[in-house]
Amino acid sequence: MTTDLLTIDGLGVEIGGLPVLSEVTLSLPSHGVLGLVGETGSGKSLTCRALMGLLPRIGGKVVAGSIGFDGTTLTDLDDRGWSRVRGGQIGFVPQASLNALDPVMTVGAQLRESVRHLDPGAEVMARSRELLELVRLPNPQGVLRRYPHELSGGMRQRVMIALALAGRPRLLVADEPTTALDVTVQKAILEVFADLRAASGMSLLLVTHDLGVVADVADTIAVMYGGTVVEVGNTGKVMREPAHPYTAALLGARPTSRAQGERLVTIPGVPAVPGQWPTGCRFAPRCPHARDVCRTEQPALLPLTGDRSSACHGWPGQSEEASTNV
């Protein structure tokens, strides 16, 4: 088994004493692409923040588990340690970052600032241009001279990605990178990610609520609900045969999963929210297959056949059937 680039093991996070993440376990191999999927309140954005050491900013702290990256234990790092990792080892493209560029600086100025800070040895001007080429921006020279408001949404997003790449990170974490964009622009951005991975072997952690995006881009998918990971596995296999009721419900809720006029799968109730997590499995109150044990004992993320895992009391029994169909 190859050592994974990123390992999150049993991560638990609290904000102001309130548990918001628990038992989050994920891993990402080198050159791999992991799609982290979940709806609002699932904890996927928080997991990103934990990965980048941005928890203190929102009053959060790690209370359990650890995050390992390329041999270093991130959860043990202090501020100094983090500033070396951030940007240089792990690049971050934040959510709704279309407005995250400084409006009074040209794109070039912002890129040069990042390059100078994160890539001291490089030739600043040349590297800035190169970064824009990496994200497939046409006319990089012209873009360098522009201000953010002169660029379209898609172009700004590509600049954000270029900025994240300035430190030559081994892992790029992108939080909902295509959400506010038009479909055609989305596709272009996803192609940028595909290119980056092919060219530099960079690993990618993509956080999204869009299952279609994950299907396109990610090798592995991890589904989160109620602050914990409920299923992990190869994207194609999970999407064809989910091993958790929530994943199945998500897949059935997509309009593409049903013929016209056929009702979509809906999940009764409201999403589990930190501070109001039920005892036992967090999905149990909404799960059509819930049994007594589901309401008392929280299921652990257990491995199933074929390098997959699922946190469900019901599934280990059913995985035997599933594996015969695979």
Place this chain on the structure above:
Amino acid sequence: MSELLLEVTNAEFRYAKGLAPAATGINLEVRAGDAVGIVGESGSGKTTVGRGLVGSLHPSAGTVLVQGRPWKGVRRRDPLRRVVQMVFQDPYASLNPMLSAQATVAEVVRVWDGAKADVAAARAEEVLAEVGLSGEVIRRRPAGLSGGQRQRVGIARALACGPQVLVADEPTSALDVSVQANVLNLLLDLRASRGLAIVLISHDLAVVDYLTDRALVMLNGEVVERGDTRALLQHPSHEYTKTLINSIPGNPLTFAS
């Protein structure tokens, strides 16, 4: 043929006199019970057409007729207003933050049916139940409701005056997948139970495919392709339609240009 409710002929819409038109050459017929989709990305003009359909924006050329009458000149309390209503995209901005769900819907009944407070409240409860909201939830203000619940209140408000056409402008774009499913199922049910015609404005081809029978594809203010939804999506003829379909993430269908 069922009743012609909306008839748009060669309409052109501008937001202000001096500006270039946001949409031109729009032709559309909506009959009772129809389900029509208007598809496009940002800047395509689809929202503009939506505003034109509900009478919020008058055409600078061409006509928009509701049951045979043009919107221009329709007074505030003309019964014609009951025929077409709108459902909006942003669940956070589409409701009055100070009014409870019940109050929001009851107000419609008070204004249109001249009902007294208690009668209106009861009627509001019925309509809210129709969209799947009941119990103490309806007495909450929007701040106490989830995005999906707010959208449903918005739908209830639109339904309360008994419209025959519902223009839904990106009704599920701001919602999570599972919540979107709820709202889509609801629209499906309402179409069946009330014989509502639905005009669905959306950038999401999957949703349009699911809910509509025919669709228009818009680009830069013009309709570039139109027809039966299924046919459109499986055998697109216009370049842009193909690009749009090819761009859908996770879509197995890809079309060569």
Place this chain on the structure above:
Amino acid sequence: MLTQTPTPAPRKHWLRLPHWRFAARRPRGALALGLALLALIVLATIFVPMISPYTATEIAGKPLMPPSLAHLFGTDTAGRDVFVRTWVGGRNDLLMVVLVVVASSAIGTLVGVVASMSSQLTDSILMRLTDALISFPGMIIVMAIALVFSGVGEVGPFPRGALPAVIAIVAINWASYTRLVRGEALSLRSRDFITAATLLGYSKTRIIIRHLLPNLATTVVAYMVVDAIVAVVTIAGMPFIGAGIQPPAPEWGSLMLAGSTVLYSAWWVTVMPGLVVTVYGIALSLIADSLLAEVDGGAR
């Protein structure tokens, strides 16, 4: 009405991450403290004159006696008890402040809302008028008007000179509310729920009263609280030019003015009323601060 506390509203609580940050940093006690201080001052203005052994105008002891158990704030140049004068003066001031703030906000809000809902032309005219009033050196105009009419006699609970002062201030002050309200109202108007109301054929009046005004309330009230501080300063400044509440009726400003000649020897005549005014300002600041945090955190 000001503080929205919804019943179990998990989504609002969770989604508003920035609100988390405000909640973490702003001490909950601020609003409570502000209200408590304000309440103390108001209660004092009501009860002290009732239970004090002295009245505001009688000679209660030797002039310029320092604070003691008999005279908590000492006595002034004429031998009157500063403590009771401070609180009677406070009553006069607060009455005026309430009138000023309520009248200014009512007029200003009405004009602002109407302007936001009117045609371009009407809106322009109203806003030019408003701008003119705001850009005038307000204090001077107010002082001038108040001075000219300062001779007007007592009206009800208001001492001589009080009403003209109030009218003078309100005449200029309403304009600031109009600016504020028109801006907020315009941004509200573009929100979908107002479009929905228009599509549903609601009358302009209904939209203003049921949909615009309630949503403007928090902002307007926050502004009113700040205005209450400014108003006191204006009112207290009037005696310095002979306008406003006329002697012998006490008033914070005139009390402080009276003690200015003996500031070094009998500091308490000026400083004690001054402290009360300061505490009043702090109380209102705390309240305004908390209200504005509500608006920031709750509005989106």
